Amino acid sequence: AMQISRGLWKKYGDKRVIDTPISEMGFTGIAVGAAMAGLRPVCEFMTFNFSMQAIDQVINSAAKTCYMSAGSIAVPIVFRGPNGASAGVAAQHSQCFAAWYGHCPGLKVVSPWSSEDAKGLLKASIRDDNPVVMLENELLYGVPFEMSEQAQSKDFVIPIGKAKVERPGTHITLVSHSRPVGHCLEAAAVLAKEGVECEVINLRTIRPMDIETVEASVVKTNHLVTVEGGWPQFGVGAEICARIMEGPAFNYLDAPAVRVTGADVPMPYAKILEDNCLPQVKDIIFAVKKTLNV
Amino acid sequence: ASRVVVASRNYADFANEATFEIKKCDLHRLEEGPSTTAVMTREEGLHYYKTMQIIRRMELKSDQLYKQKIIRGFCHLYDGQEACCVGIEAAIKPTDHVITAYRAHGFTYARGVPVREILAELTGRKGGCVKGKGGSMHMYTKNFYGGNGIVGAQVPLGAGIALACKYFGKNEVCLTLYGDGAANQGQIFETYNMAALWKLPCIFICENNRYGMGTSVERAAASTDYYKRGDFIPGLRVDGMDVLCVREAVKFAAEHCRAGKGPIVMELQTYRYHGHSMSDPGISYRTREEIQEVRSKSDPITLLKDRMVNNNLASIEELKDIDVAVRKEIEEAAQFATTDPEPPLEELGNHIYFNEPPFEVRGPNQWIRYKSVS
Numbered sequence: 001a002m003q004i005s006r007g008l009w010k011k012y013g014d015k016r017v018i019d020t021p022i023s024e025m026g027f028t029g030i031a032v033g034a035a036m037a038g039l040r041p042v043c044e045f046m047t048f049n050f051s052m053q054a055i056d057q058v059i060n061s062a063a064k065t066c067y068m069s070a071g072s073i074a075v076p077i078v079f080r081g082p083n084g085a086s087a088g089v090a091a092q093h094s095q096c097f098a099a100w101y102g103h104c105p106g107l108k109v110v111s112p113w114s115s116e117d118a119k120g121l122l123k124a125s126i127r128d129d130n131p132v133v134m135l136e137n138e139l140l141y142g143v144p145f146e147m148s149e150q151a152q153s154k155d156f157v158i159p160i161g162k163a164k165v166e167r168p169g170t171h172i173t174l175v176s177h178s179r180p181v182g183h184c185l186e187a188a189a190v191l192a193k194e195g196v197e198c199e200v201i202n203l204r205t206i207r208p209m210d211i212e213t214v215e216a217s218v219v220k221t222n223h224l225v226t227v228e229g230g231w232p233q234f235g236v237g238a239e240i241c242a243r244i245m246e247g248p249a250f251n252y253l254d255a256p257a258v259r260v261t262g263a264d265v266p267m268p269y270a271k272i273l274e275d276n277c278l279p280q281v282k283d284i285i286f287a288v289k290k291t292l293n294v
Numbered sequence: 295a296s297r298v299v300v301a302s303r304n305y306a307d308f309a310n311e312a313t314f315e316i317k318k319c320d321l322h323r324l325e326e327g328p329s330t331t332a333v334m335t336r337e338e339g340l341h342y343y344k345t346m347q348i349i350r351r352m353e354l355k356s357d358q359l360y361k362q363k364i365i366r367g368f369c370h371l372y373d374g375q376e377a378c379c380v381g382i383e384a385a386i387k388p389t390d391h392v393i394t395a396y397r398a399h400g401f402t403y404a405r406g407v408p409v410r411e412i413l414a415e416l417t418g419r420k421g422g423c424v425k426g427k428g429g430s431m432h433m434y435t436k437n438f439y440g441g442n443g444i445v446g447a448q449v450p451l452g453a454g455i456a457l458a459c460k461y462f463g464k465n466e467v468c469l470t471l472y473g474d475g476a477a478n479q480g481q482i483f484e485t486y487n488m489a490a491l492w493k494l495p496c497i498f499i500c501e502n503n504r505y506g507m508g509t510s511v512e513r514a515a516a517s518t519d520y521y522k523r524g525d526f527i528p529g530l531r532v533d534g535m536d537v538l539c540v541r542e543a544v545k546f547a548a549e550h551c552r553a554g555k556g557p558i559v560m561e562l563q564t565y566r567y568h569g570h571s572m573s574d575p576g577i578s579y580r581t582r583e584e585i586q587e588v589r590s591k592s593d594p595i596t597l598l599k600d601r602m603v604n605n606n607l608a609s610i611e612e613l614k615d616i617d618v619a620v621r622k623e624i625e626e627a628a629q630f631a632t633t634d635p636e637p638p639l640e641e642l643g644n645h646i647y648f649n650e651p652p653f654e655v656r657g658p659n660q661w662i663r664y665k666s667v668s
Contacts, residue, residue, distance in 0.1 A: 015461065016400055021491070026450050026484025037391065037468075039461060060444050061451055066648045068432040070424040071668055073439065074648035105646055105655075129649040208653070246660045277574020 001046055002082060002141060016091040017233060027141040028054035028079070032061045032131075032216055035077040040126060045081035048097045053205045055100075062131040063106030076129045076243075080122070083135035084178065084229045085267060085278055094267035096140065096230030098177065102239070108132045109206040113181040115145040117204055120158030135206070136177045163210040165217070170201030172223040172288055175205040175214050175240055180227045180260075180279055196288065206236060211243045218249040224257040225287045227279055232261040260287045300507045312605035313336040316539045322522045322529035322559075328546035332538040339598065342384065342537050344616050346376035346595050349400045351624045352409050353568075354418055358400065359571045364632060365416045368443075369430050371568040372400040377594035378501055378562050379404045381540025383470060386548055393439040393452040394471035396431040397501075397566075401471075405438035409623060413625075413631035421634040425641060437624045446472060446479030451499070453485045456496035458556070459604065467495040469544070475506020477520050486557070487523045493556035497547045498524065499562045500536065507570040508579040521561035534562030535592040565592065640665065 005168045009017040020027040024045065029042035040092060045051045051058065084096040101109045108130055112118040118136065119185065125132035135156055166181060174184040181202045188198035199217050218224050224244060226237030237259035244257055246248060263277040311333055319327045334342075353373040359365045372379070379400040382392070394401050402412055407423045415422030416430055423433050423535045427491040439455065442448035452470025459466040472482065477500050489496045500520040504511055511518045521529035528550070540562060547558045565588045569576025576585070603607040643655040643664030650668045658662055 018492075021484070021487060023481075023487065024486035025481040028487055029447060029450020029481060030457060030485070030488060031452035031454075033393075033439075034461075035454070036451065036456045039458045039460035056444055056447055057450065060445055061442075065440075066668075067438070067645050069434040069645075069646060070422065070427045071645040072434050076648075082571040109648075117593035132646045248565075270559065279599045 002138065004136075004141070004278055005044065006134050007263050019190040024050050024053040025057060028057040029061060032057050032075060032271065034078055034130075035062070035075045036065070036073055036195065042078045042080060042126060044140065045079065047082055047086075047093060048083040049093050049095055050180060051079065051081070058101070058107070058131070058133070063104050066130065067106055070161045074129050075131050078122070078125045078132045078134060080125075080134035080136060082138035082141070084137055085165065085262070085274070087272065088269060088274065090269045091266035093236065096228070096262065097133075097233045098135055098184055098228065098230050099239075102209075105267070106131065107207060109135065109208055110160055110204065111135045111177040113140070113178055113202050113205065115147050116151040116156075117138065117202070118157065119147075119151065120156055121160065121204065123155075124157040124160050127157065127254065132160070135178065140179055143182075161205050161208045162209055164202045165199060165213065166202045167198065167200040169197040171197050171221055172225060172292060173201060173217040173221045174225050174227060174284070174288070175198045175201045175203060177206060177229040177236065178229065180229055183281050183284055184227055186281045187288065188286075190281065190285060191288060194293070203236075209239070209243075211240070211247065214240060215244065215247050215249040218244060219252045222252050223291050224252040224253065225260060225284070225291055226257070227260045227284055229262050229278055232259060232264055235259070235261055237261055255291050255293070256289050258287050260284055300459045307574070308316050308336055308605075308608060309606045311609055312601075314538055314601060314605075316536060316542060317533045319539075319543055320521065320531035322519075322524075323526075324528045324530070328542040332647060334538060334601075335611050336608070338384070338390070339602045340605045340616070342380050342600065343595070343598055343613060344620065345380050345383075345404065346537070346598065347617060347620045348409060348623065349373075349376045349403055351596060351620055352403065352627075353399060354410065355413065355624050357568065357572070359413070359417065359628065359631070365430070367429060368396065369416065369572040370397040370570065371572070372397050372566065373504060374567040374588070374594070375534070375564045377399060377540055377597075378534050378564055382499070382544050383536040384537070384541045385544035386467070386469065388622070389449055389464070389468050389496070390438065390548070391437045391439065391455045391468040392471070393442070393448050393455060393468065394440055395448055395473060395476060397473070398431065398433060398441045402433045402435065402437065402441065405435050407433065407435045408627075409657065410627035410630045413556075413627050414634050415554070416628060417631045417634075419631060419634035420637040420641070421630065422603065426637040446476040446481050448472065449476070449479070449482045451483045453494050453557075454497045456489065456494040457492065459495050460493075465552055467497060467548050469497045469499055471499045471501055473506060473517075474500060474502040474504065474520060475514065476513050477502075477523060478515055486527055486559075489528050489557040490524075493554060495551035495554075496529070496557040497544070498557060498559045501564055502561050502565045503572070505579060510579065517561050519561075521559055524557070524559035527557050527559050529559040529561065531563065533563045534564030535594045535597060537594060537598055566662065568596060594652040644668065
C-alpha cells in the first residue's frame, strides 16, 4: 500500500517478491523460519501497529534464537514498515514501537530520517546476519532529501549503531530519531536567530544505541533535550536520560535533561487534537528555552 | 592348542527381513493412502528398537534427575511417544528438516545429538548441546530447529523452512510438528492457508496424545479429527504407537511433498505416560487404569519387540543385551551430565548476535559488564 516495493515484483518475480494474505502472525513466522533455513527475507508490515499480532514471532522466534541456540542458528531477517503517527489515522494506527522493540536484547532497531538514512540503513540491515527492525515513517515517504554522490553509490551502507550529528552546535544538545529530527532542525534554525546554537543529533539506531555520541555532545554543550514521537513513559528519551545519569556526561549537565515526546494519550482523530499530541517545533523551542533558562 | 569355536547363538539363524500388516490410515481428500504392509529388515528392527529404548530410558533418567532437583524449570517427557520420532526419522533423510514444540528430547536424539549432550543441557552444564543456554525446550542441531516454547509458534516457522526448501530447489521437505493442544491455534490455520496457496513442501504433523496439558481433546476441540483440520489440505490419520505405521505414512507424505503437490497434514495417534510436564502428576485428568491399559496393550517398544521375536528377526536374549547396553549408555551420560561443570559466567553475554564484533553487555547494574562474543 505504501509502494515501497514498487517495481520489485516486475524485476524479480514471484519467487522473490511475495504478496501475502492478511495473516501477520502466520507470515511473520514463515519469514523467520525461512531466515533460519538460510534465506535473507525482508518482512514488511503495512504499519508496525499490525506487528503486534506477530510480536511473538519477532521476539521469541527471531530475537532470542541465536542466544538460546548458543549461536548455532542465525536469523538474518529484516522487519520493516511505517511506524508511529501518520495523519488522521487515529489511535489504533498511530503507535510508535521504538521503545517496545528497543527493549529487547537480540534485536537491532533502526530508525531512518533522511533518504540517505533509509538507503544506508536498509542495506546495512539486510546485510546484517541478525534480526533488524526498521522503523520507517509514512509521512517521510513523500519528503525529498538531497543525496550525496557517495550516498547514491551502489554499496552505500550506514553502520548500525552509529548516530549522526546533523547540525553542530554549542549551547544545547537535541537528540532525536525519525521525523522529529526534521522538527529539531527547524527549531534550531529559529533559535539560531536568537543566538542559541543547537547541536542536533540524529540517533539513526535505537538499539544498540550510540550513547557515546550523545555523551560527547553533552560534555560540550552541558544541556540535553530528547525529542521523540512516542509516548513518554519508558520511552527512548527516558532511556537516554537514564544512561546520561549513569555516565561521565552527568557531571557536565548544567540543568536536568528534559524530554519532548508524544502526549500521553491514545491518538485522537480531529486535526487540532492530533497536532497537539505530537512534538511540534514550538514545543521543542519551549523546552530548549526552559532548559537554558532564557 | 586347538581353536574351539563356541557359538552360543548363530545370527545366521535369523530371518533377514519380514513383512508386516499395518493399520490402514484414515484418509482426507486422498484417493490412496500409504501401503498397508511394511517390510522391515533385521537391521532396521534392531536400530528402531535400540533408538526407542534409548529415548525411553533417557526420559526416565530425566524424570529421576528432575526429582533430585538436578534438572530445573520445564521438563516435558516423551516416553510413550517414541514410535513417532523414530518412525519419522526412519522415513526421511538427514537433509530434510524437522521442527517441533517443547516435548523435544526424542527428536533431538533422533536428529543426531548424543544422549550425554541432551542430559547435560537439561542439567545446565557447559557440555550441553547448546552450552547450557537453552535447556529442555531449546535444543538444536543441523536441520533440527528445536525445541520451541511458545505453543503453535513453531508451525509458521516450519512452513518458512519449507519455503526455503522450495526456494533452494534441493528436493528437501520440512516436517512441522505440533500437539493436539496447539492444533487449535489461529496461526496454524494462517499457515495452512499460505502453505497450500504457495504449495510449500511442508508435512504438518499433529502428535495427538489425547491431552493438551490437562484438557482432554473432547473438551478443547469442536472437531477432534485433527487430520481433517487442514480442510483443503489432504490428511492422514496414523497409528502413532506403531513405528512401521508412522514410517510408511511419513514416506507417503514426503513423496507427496517432493512431487510438488503441496503440503499434507498427518495426525499421529499416540500417548504420553508422564503428565504434561514434571509438575503434572498426570492422573488428575485421566485414570491410572487408562495409562496402564495403553502400557500393556499399545506400548511401542513392546509392539516392536513382539513383532521381531515372533517373526524370527531377533531373540529375546539379544534384545535384552541391547537393553543392558542402553542402560549403560544412559548411566554414563547421566554421570557426565551431573559432573560436567556449569558454563563459565563469561558465557552469559555471548551469542546475543551472530557474526558480530565483540561488544559489552550490561549486567544487573551499570558497573557489571559482560563481554559478548558471537
